[in-house]
Amino acid sequence: MFSKLKKIYQNTIRSKLILLAIIFISLLYFTNDFTLLDIEKTAIISAVGIDRVGDQYEISCQILLPSDTSSKPEASQAIISGKGKTVASAIGDVHTRAGLYPKLTFCRLIILGMDTIKDDIVKPLNYFFRTEQFNDSAMLLASEGSAKKVLESSSPIENVSSFAIQRIIEHSNTKISDVISINLYEFMKQYYSKSDSILIPCVSLSDESVKSDSAAPQAENENKTIYDINSALIIKDEKLVDEIDRRLVKAYNLITQKDVRTYYSVDNVLDNDGMELLIDQKRVKISQSITSDIVLCQIDISIKAIFVDRYNQEKNIEELTNNIKLTDESKRLLEKSITADLNALLQSMQKNQADFLNINNNLYKFKTKQYERLLSSNKNLIADTQFKISVKVDSL
Amino acid sequence: MNDVKNDKIKLNQIAMIFFTIIPITKFIILPSAISKIMLNDSWIVAGILMALDILIAVIILTCYKRDSSMSFLDISKNAIGKYPTKVICIIYFSYFMLKAVLPAVELKRMFAGAMYETIPRVSLLIPLFLLAAFCAYRGIKSLGRAANILGWISILSIVILMLLSTPNIDITNILPIMNRPYRGVTDSILSVAAWFGDFIILLTLLGKISDSKKKIAKSLLYYIIIGIIVVLLFIILISIYGDITAKQVNAIFKISKFNTSLTKLGRYDYIPIIFLMACTMFASIMMFYASNEFLNYAFEFKHKFIAPLISCIIAIIIILIINDQFAKLFEFVGKFFSIASIALQYIVPLFIPLLQRISIKKLSKCDAKK
Numbered sequence: 001m002f003s004k005l006k007k008i009y010q011n012t013i014r015s016k017l018i019l020l021a022i023i024f025i026s027l028l029y030f031t032n033d034f035t036l037l038d039i040e041k042t043a044i045i046s047a048v049g050i051d052r053v054g055d056q057y058e059i060s061c062q063i064l065l066p067s068d069t070s071s072k073p074e075a076s077q078a079i080i081s082g083k084g085k086t087v088a089s090a091i092g093d094v095h096t097r098a099g100l101y102p103k104l105t106f107c108r109l110i111i112l113g114m115d116t117i118k119d120d121i122v123k124p125l126n127y128f129f130r131t132e133q134f135n136d137s138a139m140l141l142a143s144e145g146s147a148k149k150v151l152e153s154s155s156p157i158e159n160v161s162s163f164a165i166q167r168i169i170e171h172s173n174t175k176i177s178d179v180i181s182i183n184l185y186e187f188m189k190q191y192y193s194k195s196d197s198i199l200i201p202c203v204s205l206s207d208e209s210v211k212s213d214s215a216a217p218q219a220e221n222e223n224k225t226i227y228d229i230n231s232a233l234i235i236k237d238e239k240l241v242d243e244i245d246r247r248l249v250k251a252y253n254l255i256t257q258k259d260v261r262t263y264y265s266v267d268n269v270l271d272n273d274g275m276e277l278l279i280d281q282k283r284v285k286i287s288q289s290i291t292s293d294i295v296l297c298q299i300d301i302s303i304k305a306i307f308v309d310r311y312n313q314e315k316n317i318e319e320l321t322n323n324i325k326l327t328d329e330s331k332r333l334l335e336k337s338i339t340a341d342l343n344a345l346l347q348s349m350q351k352n353q354a355d356f357l358n359i360n361n362n363l364y365k366f367k368t369k370q371y372e373r374l375l376s377s378n379k380n381l382i383a384d385t386q387f388k389i390s391v392k393v394d395s396l
Numbered sequence: 397m398n399d400v401k402n403d404k405i406k407l408n409q410i411a412m413i414f415f416t417i418i419p420i421t422k423f424i425i426l427p428s429a430i431s432k433i434m435l436n437d438s439w440i441v442a443g444i445l446m447a448l449d450i451l452i453a454v455i456i457l458t459c460y461k462r463d464s465s466m467s468f469l470d471i472s473k474n475a476i477g478k479y480p481t482k483v484i485c486i487i488y489f490s491y492f493m494l495k496a497v498l499p500a501v502e503l504k505r506m507f508a509g510a511m512y513e514t515i516p517r518v519s520l521l522i523p524l525f526l527l528a529a530f531c532a533y534r535g536i537k538s539l540g541r542a543a544n545i546l547g548w549i550s551i552l553s554i555v556i557l558m559l560l561s562t563p564n565i566d567i568t569n570i571l572p573i574m575n576r577p578y579r580g581v582t583d584s585i586l587s588v589a590a591w592f593g594d595f596i597i598l599l600t601l602l603g604k605i606s607d608s609k610k611k612i613a614k615s616l617l618y619y620i621i622i623g624i625i626v627v628l629l630f631i632i633l634i635s636i637y638g639d640i641t642a643k644q645v646n647a648i649f650k651i652s653k654f655n656t657s658l659t660k661l662g663r664y665d666y667i668p669i670i671f672l673m674a675c676t677m678f679a680s681i682m683m684f685y686a687s688n689e690f691l692n693y694a695f696e697f698k699h700k701f702i703a704p705l706i707s708c709i710i711a712i713i714i715i716l717i718i719n720d721q722f723a724k725l726f727e728f729v730g731k732f733f734s735i736a737s738i739a740l741q742y743i744v745p746l747f748i749p750l751l752q753r754i755s756i757k758k759l760s761k762c763d764a765k766k
Binding site for chain 2: 026129130132133135137185188189192364365366
């Protein structure tokens with residue numbers, strides 16, 4: 001009997017006791033919080049502004065503040081700045097000042113103040129690129145003045161400035177062809193490639209007093225800011241070299257962006273009246289070849305467009321409906337206008353030796369040996385490149 | 397509890413094990429490590445090493461085809477004797493132990509880097525090795541069954557991630573092909589070989605495979621498909637990132653992130669990624685199993701639980717010594733362990749068919765004397 005009990009103990013109870021002991025010890029192990037941070041102790045950063053103040057970086061973090069949606073439907077924000085010799089130490093300073101762990105995972109926008117851009121744009125960006133926690137699809141934006149000022153502003157559309165800016169930049173690929181859109185990943189990819197030149201959108205602020213029907217007090221509706229992001233800065237070798245205006249930005253988007261519906265204005269035609277065209281279909285081919293000592297670049301653009309708006313005195317409904325088709329004259333004018341814009345863009349590119357059309361990259365990929373030979377004998381490849389532009393416009 | 401004689405595995409289960417462990421372990425830190433030397437040609441190095449791996453699998457499966465009942469221990473003991481076999485087994489035990497720690501550390505680093513930046517000490521891996529010890533105790537049959545499920549999960553997850561990555565691919569990023577000194581290929585092979593050589597696990601499975609030998613060809617076809625998947629993953633990563641591929645440390649998190657559907661729906665690509673993280677854990681467990689087998693071969697313990705227990709304690713000690721010093725670990729792997737791995741993965745297995753022939757001859761002579 002005793003031996004039988006002993007056997008049962010050995011076979012079942014002992015093994016179960018061991019199992020229970022293991023489970024109990026495991027429970028003790030897993031009851032600690034593994035020093036994970038609570039959400040209340042973290043600062044969710046939606047945007048970062050980088051300014052250069054003397055020999056220090058001033059990092060302004062736009063921190064999203066959670067609020068009760070029933071009392072305050074819109075998101076609210078706080079801007080906290082920190083200073084340091086490096087970006088990391090400045091962010092550490094923000095941590096100390098806010099008392100919250102700065103969480104960069106949700107940061108979707110980096111704004112660079114003009115002083116930072118003039119100093120060295122890549123140095124501060126390298127920190128964000130190196131940090132695993134940072135999402136490198138965050139958009140980049142230059143500011144005509146201080147980045148902090150842009151973050152502190154608020155738009156009539158959104159209380160949180162970075163949200164309003166993102167609406168403009170992130171939609172540029174599908175709707176707005178007048179704005180350049182670039183994220184950290186694209187910037188770094190371009191910077192570390194053979195064509196180390198990049199275009200960055202630049203924001204300027206214009207204060208507007210906005211009236212709304214909301215119940216908010218009048219003071220809240222005043223001093224709202226409209227963001228003008230139609231120009232772009234040319235960055236070459238970490239430095240700012242030039243700026244291009246809205247028209248050249250549009251020309252750049254026309255030849256580089258896929259599937260962008262572009263509205264194009266052609267001036268001084270049809271008895272001094274402007275006309276607006278919608279470029280709905282396009283085929284762009286940029287091909288490079290190397291002759292004995294120079295690069296030839298051929299840009300072929302085939303466009304299908306319709307009139308969106310033009311001055312005309314339609315007599316009847318039939319004329320009005322047919323009026324969207326391009327006339328031979330307007331086709332010629334549009335070809336001329338696009339060619340002129342592209343020429344201006346290419347001149348700016350050659351003047352600054354800034355290869356934002358990826359000519360060096362493409363030559364390196366497809367004509368490696370010839371390219372390397374040419375590069376060893378001619379350092380001014382872009383300046384000496386011969387461009388040929390062919391634009392063909394058709395009615396949609 | 398499985399009896400040792402019943403602890404058998406089928407060839408398709410082995411293929412599923414490799415489908416589970418190979419693609420993901422090659423796609424965390426490795427692409428960055430190779431790209432630092434080879435840039436856009438890193439896929440060539442991955443292809444060469446996968447081809448070498450498959451060659452080793454062919455050699456080991458040839459031994460299985462010749463005599464399916466002989467284990468590595470039988471072959472080695474009969475051919476070179478008891479004590480040299482013990483030495484070899486201890487060396488392989490250490491090799492597999494480090495190979496078990498490597499994916500576990502990568503997993504922890506991946507968690508800390510891409511998901512929970514405040515995740516704490518490396519001691520979080522201790523439960524993983526307790527689980528590994530339990531799995532090793534249960535035997536290969538249980539691992540084979542787990543792989544039957546995990547293999548499909550791994551394949552499905554990789555296919556989803558590949559599909560999500562397609563809109564951002566620019567295949568011209570792999571150009572120009574091999575526009576650099578060939579020395580780069582040897583240098584990178586010497587520094588990353590430790591991440592390859594998973595088919596060497598087959599050594600521990602010799603004598604445990606219960607399947608028709610006709611299925612060997614099918615198995616090899618699966619291995620080739622695995623090799624192609626690895627190379628394809630490398631090509632996709634280079635196609636997306638071009639000159640900045642070397643910076644993409646947690647590669648598996650990176651290939652799908654620019655898909656526009658993720659902006660609208662949130663990062664649902666984390667679902668396959670987390671499944672693949674589970675596969676990384678399985679990779680660590682499989683390597684632990686192999687090290688445990690070699691420990692058993694070396695000391696032939698009476699009780700089945702002793703080897704997993706000792707292996708587990710050693711693994712935990714290694715983990716505590718490493719204690720978040722990832723940079724030093726990867727430096728050690730790149731400078732020393734990879735070179736040792738080349739010998740153990742690609743040179744020693746070349747002699748296995750010869751040892752098996754010697755062993756069979758010796759056994760037949762003994763039988764004739766009797």
